[in-house]
Amino acid sequence: MSEQAITIRDLSKRYGEKRALDHLTLSIPHGMFGLLGRNGAGKTTLMKTISTLLQKQSGSVTVCGVPVERAREVRRMIGYLPQDFAMYGSMTVAEALDYLGLLSGMSRSKRRERVSLLLERVNLTGQARKRVRALSGGMRQRLGIAQALLHDPKVLIVDEPTAGLDPEERVRFRNLLCEVAQEKTVLLSTHIVGDIEATCENIAILDRGRLLFGGTVAELLAEAEGKVYSIELPQRELAGFRKRYEVTTTVAGPRTATVRFVAPEGDPGIGRLESPRVEDAYLLCLSGAQSGERGERA
Numbered sequence: 001m002s003e004q005a006i007t008i009r010d011l012s013k014r015y016g017e018k019r020a021l022d023h024l025t026l027s028i029p030h031g032m033f034g035l036l037g038r039n040g041a042g043k044t045t046l047m048k049t050i051s052t053l054l055q056k057q058s059g060s061v062t063v064c065g066v067p068v069e070r071a072r073e074v075r076r077m078i079g080y081l082p083q084d085f086a087m088y089g090s091m092t093v094a095e096a097l098d099y100l101g102l103l104s105g106m107s108r109s110k111r112r113e114r115v116s117l118l119l120e121r122v123n124l125t126g127q128a129r130k131r132v133r134a135l136s137g138g139m140r141q142r143l144g145i146a147q148a149l150l151h152d153p154k155v156l157i158v159d160e161p162t163a164g165l166d167p168e169e170r171v172r173f174r175n176l177l178c179e180v181a182q183e184k185t186v187l188l189s190t191h192i193v194g195d196i197e198a199t200c201e202n203i204a205i206l207d208r209g210r211l212l213f214g215g216t217v218a219e220l221l222a223e224a225e226g227k228v229y230s231i232e233l234p235q236r237e238l239a240g241f242r243k244r245y246e247v248t249t250t251v252a253g254p255r256t257a258t259v260r261f262v263a264p265e266g267d268p269g270i271g272r273l274e275s276p277r278v279e280d281a282y283l284l285c286l287s288g289a290q291s292g293e294r295g296e297r298a
């Protein structure tokens, strides 16, 4: 087995004039990997390129050592749950999975075995005879995982899977991904910091198609050490404060508010030093990119 599950070297992709991926280099090890970034950062473009659904302009991508140009081989190794996952609503859960298996050329006995195993795995055995359209959002996403795992791929790619799920479903879904990651590589894209915090050791942060950070959550937190503060302010000073500092959370009281803020340059001379949380570290990373951009423009 190659050491990295996915390697991306100098990858660029444009839509017309729009640069979606900009000379991106990234190595994704086996296990659970989180890809974090705002809307429009390039996450979907990256996932579709790895899944061979989009063609890159330049650079290279390999999955378990196989270049994406060998699309058939790569597709056999990848299961993909897209952001806008939809399935045959009028079929039952078991029929829909069976049908997908049929389309991908599986024998009847293989389908029977895989469908029953996967329904068990994603905890939908009790819903096997339910129509797909009658499932809750969380159940539908779990069905999405079952369809992505039908051909037993080595890598599972999931694009913003927890958007629209309630907190309980979100936790359940994250736990399912962690279970899958014990034997497969799971690439999880999200703009929800909590998804990453709870599940991934290794992460990458993308911004405008570029890599802002690649490493472990602990390393991201270490970069934010000494740069996160809190301060209590009168409510009326809040708006002005927000113009000067990136505020990560605000807890409002009757007359004052306690704000947590990041100071990219270190000690701002006000407030109390705090231990960074992943959300602070993420915002710090993004705010650094923005100030870099302002500098470039100046």
Ligand SMILES: Nc1ncnc2c1ncn2[C@@H]1O[C@H](COP(=O)(O)OP(=O)(O)OP(=O)(O)O)[C@@H](O)[C@H]1O
Pocket: 015, 018, 019, 020, 037, 038, 039, 040, 041, 042, 043, 044, 045, 046, 160
């Ligand atoms: N088909 C397309 N045509 C033109 N521009 C596109 C197309 N698809 C994406 N883009 C642009 O490319 C950039 C990257 O988009 P992408 O969907 O990869 O980002 P993302 O991080 O997945 O965001 P989101 O969470 O909103 O999907 C964005 O600026 C987006 O507007």
